[in-house]
Amino acid sequence: MRLLTKIILMAFMLPLFLACDGLDQPPIISQTPSALVSPPSSITLNGTDLEEVIVFNVSTADFGTETGVTYTVQMDRPGNDFASPVDLGSSTSTTIEVSAEELNRRAISKGIVPGETGPMEFRVRSVPTRNLSALLSEPVSISISTFADAEVLRNLFLVGEATARGWDNNNNNPPLFRDPENLDLYIYTGYFSTGGFKVLEVLGQWQPQYGTNDGSTISVNEGGGSDPDVFSVPSNGYYTFTFDLSTNSFSLEPLAAEATSFATVGIIGSGTAEGWDASTAMTALQFDAHIWNITATLSDGEMKFRANDAWDINWGSNTEISGKASQDGPNIPVSAGTYNIWFNSLDGRYILLEN
Template sequence: MKTTINKVLFVLSLFFVFTSCDDKEIITLNSDANTVVTLSTNSVVLTGDTASEEAVTVSWTEPDFGFEAATTYRILMDVSGGDFSNPQTISIGNAYSKTFLVQELNSRAINLGLEPDMESSIDIIVETRLSEQTTMQSNLVTLAVTPYSAVLDLSTTWGVVGSATPNGWDGPDVPFYQSSTAGVYVAYTTLIDGLVKFRENNDWTNNYGDDGADGTLEAGGADIPVTAGTYKITFNINALTYTLEAYSWGVVGDATPNGWDGPDINLEYDPTSDQWRALATLTDGLIKFRQNNDWGTNYGDDGVDGTLELNGSDISVTAGNYLITVNFNDLTYTLEEVDFWGVVGSATPNGWDGPDVELSLDYTSDGAVWYNDNVDLVDGLIKFRANNDWGVNYGDDGADGSLESGGADINVTAGNYSISINLTELTYTLTQN
């Protein structure tokens, strides 16, 4: 990777003119200014058992521009030999180092496509930013990394069913996930006014209700009434008890669509990583994370280092589409700029002009797989495109399930579909429900 300052801007010899009466002082940017990056170690082996421990510290020197400058920094990571066209990007602010915990570095490595349990190499550079247009890239350093599989299996055979759940009494049920305590399961869901019960395997053979409305469960017991809201449901199969508590996490701030007053951008629980995530479009501004759309429990980032502090400082963001990931176990977060994918066409509700039918990201796919299991289409044509724009779009020239950039429209018949695309394999599926 070249060590370079945006040449076009520097040809302009960036200068600032300050006038006092007839005197002018011309300040010229030092074109030899540079940051030098070092690593605390050149090789790391990452394991799930050490997820909360420090893995590596990336440090860099302050560049000498020849004058005082307000600079910010970003760490860019790519597989060794890559061209940094689609790097992992970590905004740092004005600090001169970043310590990655094992879990965070592992997530970056997996997102770059590194194979778990195999040693690979990551190239790292630091980008110095004087302005949106004026940037400088440091020397390149290489880190040998052995990542681990971050996909957890927290699944259970138990679920929540009922008229208050999204799928009603017929299911499929809202899943319970394993907690850190054996036999204690949790579910995160939004309910409407209605009734719920707990059952195993989406079947009535083994089910529990609450005869006394006292928080204890009985086999085949009475339906449990609930009021509308977003809940954390805890089911203790050892003691046959349960709790329902109002529970949600969200993103709030003037960079979000609803501002500081909310309602917040909802974060979705991801059981494959035991983290909370959201796909969100932000504007230039500030954000924080808070619980239950309320300031009673909120987190910011005092050190601009990717770690959260209770009641911490507002987090500055620039406009863009983001995958937001928050780990409330070790109080870390990431903001990763991504393309949002959707379905457009005469067969979709909004036609060729959009807005497109939104696709959700499969968090286990390293950004490759996007899907929507409930899409109503009419007889007509569809294509896939990024960010509601024709700049990047895919069709199918051979009508064979493979995608081509700018390819032919895809013919569909009316129905309700499960749709998915794989951006790595350039394939898609349309399954009528």
Template structure:
């Protein structure tokens, strides 16, 4: 019995020594030195083309990362807004190679998501993350700042009690479809509050009334700051179906009553963006925004004239009726001093304010014509 006990003690001692030797021999893999992106060079640029979505948007090569022992390294290409700390990077691809090519469509979307302005040269930051497995410290390359001119734009979303079909949740948000940096949607409004969001389901991506006002946007008169603690939008027009537009090129948010332009008036003239022409979409819609109130947000050219037309048949609509300056004077309207009688034979309106984006409103109830 004593001998068996001695053998047990010896076996335990042997296992203990073996365990100590294994711990001494164990090596934790850790980065040694640094590595960097070789191509493209920092500060280089590209213009992306929507006609070739499968073409390379960016092709990268980088040096090897040394972890101090032979092992397979996994490289991850990350993209983030320029000047950020990569706190929430986008992953473009993962590979065991030291090169990667990202197609135009994927790269364009990633850059837009990172805040690049469509059709404007915008910087983004790119880096490579090197890892050798779970639990080991990753290594990062130097940061490449790359200038990208994107195309298209990202859709946005809206929720709130002012949009009854959506409400204040993400079950059925309003989707605003983007085309060349102009976002549009047909919605049913109630006299309540709502907010725009750049990412579905992300409350932190919200854009309230002051966000746009402080960025210089002209905003429809039926949308106001709710002053509700979150400074959401409040809709003050007639409840019902409206078309809403966020033009991020000219910086305005407009509202039009109804699903179509059937009840709209039209602006044509040299003072308007389309000039004296009905070709294409040269005429400017002058829609109802609430009962008896027509409003359009447009760039007016100083010293030039225009006229209000009553209809649009899809072509030249000169004969569908129009209203000039004397018509409104004869009806007893108070007219902005920046609008005068052009005295041009047709007595059109002449705009004498500074050239710029203006909110033109004709209130047929209050009988006023204003410019803001």
């Protein structure tokens, strides 16, 4: 009886299964990203008007459904495939204004020599308010003519019992290493003692002074206000301190393993006193043997860092003033002047502070 019931049920359901074959599949919703509208082939920045803005017009993105959209113009160097784009400006409308001064600074940080012209790639990133993926436009190449920005780059220095100079705020305190592309990002990998530390902008002055009041975001006393609390170090050891003023955030992460120490590290190159013939020795901190320092007068040219007066271990990069050098990297461009030069053999970061 049960078998007969099952057979009858299957006979009844069979037409329904067959009918399902004719059901329409869900339609594929087409989406169209925003794009730059009539982008210029070139942009000339002259620096005469600090309030000048560059206006980018973009088309409306179509997500196939009603949604609000935030449009962001992004830029990166050619050939980098937007691996590290910078956001120039955003808007919920299709008109995006970008500060000419900011565009100039970003173009220089991406490799265009101040006062010269070079290509940059631009694209539009469209982010919907609904739970949908962002859309990216195809890149567009625009030639940017930069101006020599007179703005002084912000330098930051460590102070506090957890650092090399203690609470002495004017004793050649080690600087944070500024990222060459995101000029608001600073990274310092090195030894810290148990205790606290802060970050200063000017040696010999207690303000501007940076710290944290909640353990996760950066607080600052520009002057006249209340000083923030310290960044805390839980125990002696090597850490990477990441300090990002563009997001007002920081982190202090233990270093997995200490790197090799070197007997000597020096600078060498056409821009140094000894040329390419010999290294000029740097001095390591007693507090941390991986942080090296020298005050040197350079001429227009190039330089590298190398260990033990030999070429087996050498570091180079293509960014002037600050950067992250790598083994056998390119020669570092340098301009004439006297600099307080710092190098970190743990991660290859360097910074030149003009005296």
